[in-house]
Amino acid sequence: MLRRQLFNKVSARTMITSHCVMIKEHGQPKDVLFTHEYEIDDDNLKEDSVLVKTLSSPINPSDINQIEGVYPSQPPKTQDLGTSFPTFVCGNEGLFEVVKVGSGVKDFQAGDWAVPLRVNMGTWRTYGEFSKEKLFKIPNPQQSKDQGKPPLNVVQASTLLVNPLSAYLMLNNFMKLEKNDWFIQNGGNSAVGKYATQIGKIMGVNSISVIRDRPNIDEVKQDLKGLGATQVITEEENNDREYSKQVKNWIKESGGNLKLGLNCVGGKSSTGVARKLQNDGLMLTYGGMSFQPVILPTSIHLFKNITSAGFWSTTIVEKDPSIKKKVLDQLVNWYQSGELKEAPAKENLFEAGDLCDMYKQGIIDAKSGKQLVTFK
Ligand SMILES: NC(=O)c1ccc[n+]([C@@H]2O[C@H](COP(=O)([O-])OP(=O)(O)OC[C@H]3O[C@@H](n4cnc5c(N)ncnc54)[C@H](OP(=O)(O)O)[C@@H]3O)[C@@H](O)[C@H]2O)c1
Incomplete structure (x- = not known):
């Protein structure tokens, strides 16, 4: 886990640094995507918050259209993550691993796997802090094994939503x-x-x-x-x-x-x-x-x-969020029973460097098949 120590006169505390890929203005991804770093204070999570680490985030045609400004659903631009201008974090689909939970969260614990339950949550980032209501738990490999079922792989788990x-x-x-x-x-x-x-x-x-x-x-x-x-x-x-x-x-x-x-x-x-x-x-x-x-x-x-x-x-899942949970459960069951196979996708592991370069290259490579940016 990437931690940065912040010192002041009386105490030393650690923060988690998240790298996220954002846009300020719509345009061609190669011109408008940039990486922003921000700190998450994991010792002071909101009561209902879940701190997650991203394991995989796909690049879908709709993500590209959103960046270009030709997709009707757009995240609101804010300065919540410390930018000096309004922005949003790109990406709608992904797989997260829970790192830590706020004091009021009982349904998630460290190590659980979760996927976004809402659109426009911004999955192209290394870490995120989300309200528990916005996450849906799916079995991690150990939990599948404990149930006597084959585990979902990262491609299956991170591409359930679209x-x-x-x-x-x-x-x-x-x-x-x-x-x-x-x-x-x-x-x-x-x-x-x-x-x-x-x-x-x-x-x-x-x-x-x-x-x-x-x-x-x-x-x-x-x-x-x-x-x-x-x-x-x-x-x-x-x-x-x-x-x-x-x-x-x-x-x-x-x-x-x-x-x-x-x-x-x-x-x-x-x-x-x-x-x-x-x-x-x-x-x-x-x-x-x-x-x-x-x-x-x-x-x-x-x-x-x-x-x-x-x-x-x-439109369908925003009108009735319960339908998404029902279908996700069914898809997870079909993967575990081996009845459903994932569509092929290329996993591109981010290890170091500028995160937005991974997505820029992935968008170019998407013409030859689905691309995922994955994280250790
Ligand atoms: N409305 C929704 O809620 C929703 C949800 C998910 C996806 N989508 C949309 O569904 C579409 C497919 O998404 P995907 O992720 O499944 O895409 P994908 O895996 O990249 O596949 C694209 C498909 O389109 C075919 N194609 C491309 N240009 C074509 C043309 N000119 N004539 C005929 N076929 C052509 C390709 O055929 P080849 O194999 O011959 O290249 C390929 O089969 C996208 O438009 C996506 O935005 C919509």
């Missing part, structure tokens, strides 16, 4: 999918897509994943089928009206119904997804990776009563 939570909510909160029903999703190779595939399989629901063509397409198809995808098709097949007959046959042969579409791409990919839905089907749009608008033919509204709606996990 992608698997969203996949779960989209499959469970909008309509009742019966066993043997189907959903179709584009971005089938995305982290959210991989979680949706696996959660669908656990629920007994079939899935069609649409992915972009690539030289190793067969390998990617096999990987996705290994996770539980019933069918994997290319964007070209998704856009081909003739190929839709093949899809109809799969559904018919299964005896199920294709009720739900998940769209994170937009453009003609969203058209292909929506066209395949049965009457009264729903397409949820949760991302816009192609930067193209959602395009829906008038006829599918008129004659098939297809609904198109948006999904934003932030």
